[in-house]
Structure formats: C-alpha cells, structure tokens
Amino acid sequence: MSLPRKLMIDGEQTVATTRTHVKVLFLPFLILLVVCVAAGFLVAQIGDKSDNVVGWVIIAIAAVLILWGSFLPFLTWYLWTYTLTNKRIVEQKGILTRTGRVIPLSRVNDVAFEKNLNDRILGCGTLIIHDASEQAGLELKDIPKIEAFHRTVTNLVFEKHDTTKNDESV
DSSP states (O other), X not given: OOOOGGGOOTTOOEEEEEEOOGGXXXXXXXXXXXXXXXXXXXXXXXXXXXXXXXXXXXXXXXXXXXXXXXXXXXHHHHHOEEEEESSEEEEEEOSSSOEEEEEEGGGEEEEEEEOOHHHHHHTEEEEEEEESSSSOOEEEEEEETHHHHHHHHHHHHHHHHHHHHHHHHO
C-alpha cells in the first residue's frame, strides 16, 4: 500500500514503501492457532453429549478472540505504512481514523538506527529521524532491511541538503 497519488505533491515520486517487520504478527498468529485448536477440541468433546447451544457459544467466543487477538493486529500491521519519497517521509496509520506524520527531507537533521539482538537476527531495526522542529524525532519501529532503508534515507537527505545549499548560493 503506497502513498496515494492524491496525497503527493508536484514532482514527488515514491522511492520506498514499507511496514513494520512481520515479527509483530508472531503473537497474533499464536493466538489464532491456540484459539482454533482449543475451540475445535472443545466442540469435538461436547459433540452429541449436549445440545448445540454450547457448541455455538464456544464458536462465538472463539470468533471474538480471533477477531481481537489476531485479525485486528493484522489489520493494524497492514494499514501502518512508512513511505519514503524523493521529497519527504510519510507515516500513515489507523484503521477507522487515519493519522499520519510528514517530515520533509530538507528539514531532516539526523538519521540513525538501532538494532537489538533480536532485530539483528531478524534483519530489522528502528530508524530514528530528527528534524528541525520542536517535536520528538520520528521512530520507525521494526523496519525490515534497516541498513538499506537507512542508506536510502541518508542519501536522499544528503541530496536534498546539497540542492538546498546550491539554491541558496545562487
């Protein structure tokens, strides 16, 4: 899911779009697996021993647990995107209410990344972008292939600052 064309400014092109690493879906997947196995086991054990109401109650409870424990985290993961263009960085998130944060590359002062041991094993990390505003830096958590994304952002920031300096000197 890339940045919609209607949100782009003149001359802007998408360089990269990413979302958090798939590792954030491990727990929701585990919840899905456990709830399905437990519900299937309970419904099979009840079988013909009682009326069907108990079986439907178990299925309804399992459906609610799957919705809250697996489907909503997946939807949140799917709809939370980071888009890097040749002019800015855009973070978009939210299911019903979409929110976002935009940082123009010309205002970026510092680009850093952090990787703990788990991130190093999985090849992801947190990108920290500080700009020339009073707000705290933007933390892009669990970005896959963090080194490549960091390099791309840094190169675009250097290019943007070089063209800004060239424009000011004219």
